[in-house]
Amino acid sequence: xxxxxxxxxxxxxxxxxxxxxxxxxxxxxxxxxxxxxxxxxxxxxxxxxxxxxxxxxxxxxxxxxxxxxxxxxxxxxxxxxxxxxxxxxxxxxxxxxxxxxxxxxxxxxxxxxxxxxxxxxxxxxxxxxxxxxxxxxxxxxxxxxxxxxxxxxxxxxxxxxxxxxxxxxxxxxxxxxxxxxxxxxxxxxxxxxxxxxxxxxxxxxxxxxxxxxxxxxxxxxxxxxxxxxxxxxxxxxxxxxxxxxxxxxxxxxxxxxxxxxxxxxxxxxxxxxxxxxxxxxxxxxxxxxxxxxxxxxxxxxxxxxxxxxxxxxxxxxxxxxxxxxxxxxxxxxxxxxxxxxxxxxxxxxxxxxxxxxxxxxxxxxxxxxxxxxxxxxxxxxxxxxxxxxxxxxxxxxxxxxxxxxxxxxxxxxxxxxxxxxxxxxxxxxxxxxxxxxxxxxxxxxxxxxxxxxxxxxxxxxxxxxxxxxxxxxxxxxxxxxxxxxxxxxxxxxxxxxxxxxxxxxxxxxxxxxxxxxxxxxxxxxxxxxxxxxxxxxxxxxxxxxxxxxxxxxxxxxxxxxxxxxxxxxxxxxxxxxxxxxxxxxxxxxxxxxxxxxxxxxxxxxxxxxxxxxxxxxxxxxxxxxxxxxxxxxxxxxxxx
Amino acid sequence: xxxxxxxxxxxxxxxxxxxxxxxxxxxxxxxxxxxxxxxxxxxxxxxxxxxxxxxxxxxxxxxxxxxxxxxxxxxxxxxxxxxxxxxxxxxxxxxxxxxxxxxxxxxxxxxxxxxxxxxxxxxxxxxxxxxxxxxxxxxxxxxxxxxxxxxxxxxxxxxxxxxxxxxxxxxxxxxxxxxxxxxxxxxxxxxxxxxxxxxxxxxxxxxxxxxxxxxxxxxxxxxxxxxxxxxxxxxxxxxxxxxxxxxxxxxxxxxxxxxxxxxxxxxxxxxxxxxxxxxxxxxxxxxxxxxx
Numbered sequence: 018x019x020x021x022x023x024x025x026x027x028x029x030x031x032x033x034x035x036x037x038x039x040x041x042x043x044x045x046x047x048x049x050x051x052x053x054x055x056x057x058x059x060x061x062x063x064x065x066x067x068x069x070x071x072x073x074x075x076x077x078x079x080x081x082x083x084x085x086x087x088x089x090x091x092x093x094x095x096x097x098x099x100x101x102x103x104x105x106x107x108x109x110x111x112x113x114x115x116x117x118x119x120x121x122x123x124x125x126x127x128x129x130x131x132x133x134x135x136x137x138x139x140x141x142x143x144x145x146x147x148x149x150x151x152x153x154x155x156x157x158x159x160x161x162x163x164x165x166x167x168x169x170x171x172x173x174x175x176x177x178x179x180x181x182x183x184x185x186x187x188x189x190x191x192x193x194x195x196x197x198x199x200x201x202x203x204x205x206x207x208x209x210x211x212x213x214x215x216x217x218x219x220x221x222x223x224x225x226x227x228x229x230x231x232x233x234x235x236x237x238x239x240x241x242x243x244x245x246x247x248x249x250x251x252x253x254x255x256x257x258x259x260x261x262x263x264x265x266x267x268x269x270x271x272x273x274x275x276x277x278x279x280x281x282x283x284x285x286x287x288x289x290x291x292x293x294x295x296x297x298x299x300x301x302x303x304x305x306x307x308x309x310x311x312x313x314x315x316x317x318x319x320x321x322x323x324x325x326x327x328x329x330x331x332x333x334x335x336x337x338x339x340x341x342x343x344x345x346x347x348x349x350x351x352x353x354x355x356x357x358x359x360x361x362x363x364x365x366x367x368x369x370x371x372x373x374x375x376x377x378x379x380x381x382x383x384x385x386x387x388x389x390x391x392x393x394x395x396x397x398x399x400x401x402x403x404x405x406x407x408x409x410x411x412x413x414x415x416x417x418x419x420x421x422x423x424x425x426x427x428x429x430x431x432x433x434x435x436x437x438x439x440x441x442x443x444x445x446x447x448x449x450x451x452x453x454x455x456x457x458x459x460x461x462x463x464x465x466x467x468x469x470x471x472x473x474x475x476x477x478x479x480x481x482x483x484x485x486x487x488x489x490x491x492x493x494x495x496x497x498x499x500x501x502x503x504x505x506x507x508x509x510x511x512x513x514x515x516x517x518x519x520x521x522x523x524x525x526x527x528x529x530x531x532x533x534x535x536x537x538x539x540x541x542x543x544x545x546x547x548x549x550x551x552x553x554x555x556x557x558x559x560x561x562x563x564x565x566x567x568x569x570x571x572x573x574x575x576x577x578x579x580x581x582x583x584x585x586x587x588x589x590x591x592x593x594x595x596x597x598x599x600x601x602x603x604x605x606x607x608x609x610x611x612x613x614x615x616x617x618x619x620x621x622x623x624x625x626x627x628x629x630x631x632x633x634x635x636x637x638x639x640x641x642x643x644x645x646x647x648x649x650x651x652x653x654x655x656x657x
Numbered sequence: 658x659x660x661x662x663x664x665x666x667x668x669x670x671x672x673x674x675x676x677x678x679x680x681x682x683x684x685x686x687x688x689x690x691x692x693x694x695x696x697x698x699x700x701x702x703x704x705x706x707x708x709x710x711x712x713x714x715x716x717x718x719x720x721x722x723x724x725x726x727x728x729x730x731x732x733x734x735x736x737x738x739x740x741x742x743x744x745x746x747x748x749x750x751x752x753x754x755x756x757x758x759x760x761x762x763x764x765x766x767x768x769x770x771x772x773x774x775x776x777x778x779x780x781x782x783x784x785x786x787x788x789x790x791x792x793x794x795x796x797x798x799x800x801x802x803x804x805x806x807x808x809x810x811x812x813x814x815x816x817x818x819x820x821x822x823x824x825x826x827x828x829x830x831x832x833x834x835x836x837x838x839x840x841x842x843x844x845x846x847x848x849x850x851x852x853x854x855x856x857x858x859x860x861x862x863x864x865x866x867x868x869x870x871x872x873x874x875x876x877x878x879x880x881x882x883x884x885x886x887x888x889x890x891x892x893x894x895x896x897x898x899x900x901x902x903x904x905x906x907x908x909x910x911x912x913x914x915x916x917x918x919x920x921x922x923x924x925x926x927x928x929x930x931x932x933x934x935x936x937x938x939x940x941x942x943x944x945x946x947x948x949x
Contacts, residue, residue: 095924095925166823173780270782310697335784336797337803344718354711355707358707362699368673369672369676369679370693373676373677387670398659401658410793478817
């Protein structure tokens, strides 16, 4: 920020100091807990998610060490079951979904040209509840109360009869924490995208990344309630003795699988679609031309969002459902390959006609296409019932979903970090370390997971803590463990690169990649108010269409947190509104809700207590406040 | 399918890498509208081909699935398999109760005859999977699922539980022994009989040890007062190839280790440790190994 002020003329300087006064986050240790600006919350969200990523990675490494040789005794069955459950739950609930939401929280307001996310306090609440859920899970894991029934927690194994103790209860509460936080983030993102866009950014000019976050936010709103509800059923079974899943009393254990996968399959796309948006941004910037087939790309995103809800039964092919029904889900599972294919073809066409610059972000995108296409093809194989019945729940499936999740989401995410890091911190990540980072991860990943296809075909089931020496699985398992260590080295290079470049990286300037989207139109890192004057958009590639005399929005109050609200479809200016400022109440409410979630593991009485506490927190949250504006202060001073 | 997928993968990667690294004419930055249109046609063609390939896969899947299901006959051999944490209870159904056979962790089937498995679970969800015979089918409490299998050649096929079922999911295997119809009939005939009486004093002592210790709380030996159903039926224990659901070969040494401290061999399983004196253990082993 500071390096840009000398370019400002007097009126801009005045505006800058006013805005800075209004928007700057409050200083001091205690006030740190009151921040609500999307930049603060977004950064915390991203960092927290990566901390959980590293923890989940350590767990993965432990599993690989245990499986490196047959009949190892590094982890016993009890600990191994906890470790693989924690790994899956961490990666899905504490890393993949939150980090995608987090990137959206940080980037979306900058990309659509506004000053903050639309419900900043809800945003802070969403972060706190996520943080508390993650901390609770890990504290209990260290206390040997880690969940051990798999990240899918199938009943009746996870029911009161076969999982005594509190281990599964904490998993069910983790669901509540993370889904609540994801729902809150999705609501904010949808409203922000619909109502706070810069004038001129009609829906058909929305950057593809913003489209992807919009689709995903809607998916979250439809998918998450299914899992929250089914986890509530399971909690009631365990806590107060209901019989939703008890076959002896007329309950049905398959109900869990239907409701879980009705969420669980869209979940995969909830992780994957933002990554598609990131890839589109990177491809567009580094090929120096608009993405080929914008309309087809948008429709593909939306189609993926819809079809994603029609696949869940392909996780249940072995449960004895009617054959005709299974065939429909086979068809749907194959159909979803088409929109993904369209996007890949469009990216290839974009690169074909562009002038690709092979920086680290693009390198990660190329790695993404390679790994993801392989994962997609094994996905098409798995959609076929006869084939699935053989490889279902084997290491073939483990290989497949790591190909689509690491290839489909983690590689684009790493590319996105290399791409947006200069915007967030003002400094570029090292390209040399980035190249090392990419190749170590790419080779390590393939060495780890490619042999698993073969292991699955040879009959190695997943979720086993050991295997007998005469099964013939030893060599490939050892190879996979070696790959895991290389992959870890790649991730460590990334960590080192981030820590070093944050202080010593090359200064980025506002638009180091010559990108087209609005976030690159402000300084790096962005000022606390995002844009001195809110921009006006004239084309799909906002900055590439930019001219020196580009009009800006004026007339907003700079002495209060005011933003421009525009219309949903064509982003015509509609009215101004003031967004709330820093507040401790989101933290207070999150604490109250946490007391309920954690307390209800031990006693149902925690629920009314926490409801009462939440009630007071909500009163505090909604308490009206009046802050005199500049004009009112002046008027008051002029009074005799 | 594998080859088609390999070709697709190679094509996509080829086009991608060429798109990035292809030589470019100098100076030209904006693509002409007609090249854009050509590219659009190429993209549409690629999408259409994708759709067609997927459709072919779909039809193939549909036919294979139906062909696999067409095994049913009116005269199948029916076997009921019940999953337990962490072993398999196997019952051969018959119209006459005396012809019913109960065993554990080992299925014998006649070659060339369709077999109908009726699968259910006593506790949590398990999954029956013998890769060389057919795909998986889950054993779900409250449901009875069915699976048709048929062995075309004699052999011993290993299977393993494929649905995570708790602590010892890793050690929940079973054997399917496919044998010629005559051999199968002989096996079935032998299994129908209750256990033979002890033939010497040591075995006699062993039977007393069995009946007077905790064994009877869970296990059955037909022909003796032991009739509990919580653990594998031991009537013909010595005729089986493996112990502890495919974990250990059935040798007296393994059996002794299993009886004394099963938790050491398969941590978390439901068999408690037994402190027997040396002579009692020897007698018990002599008795159990006589249960052919």
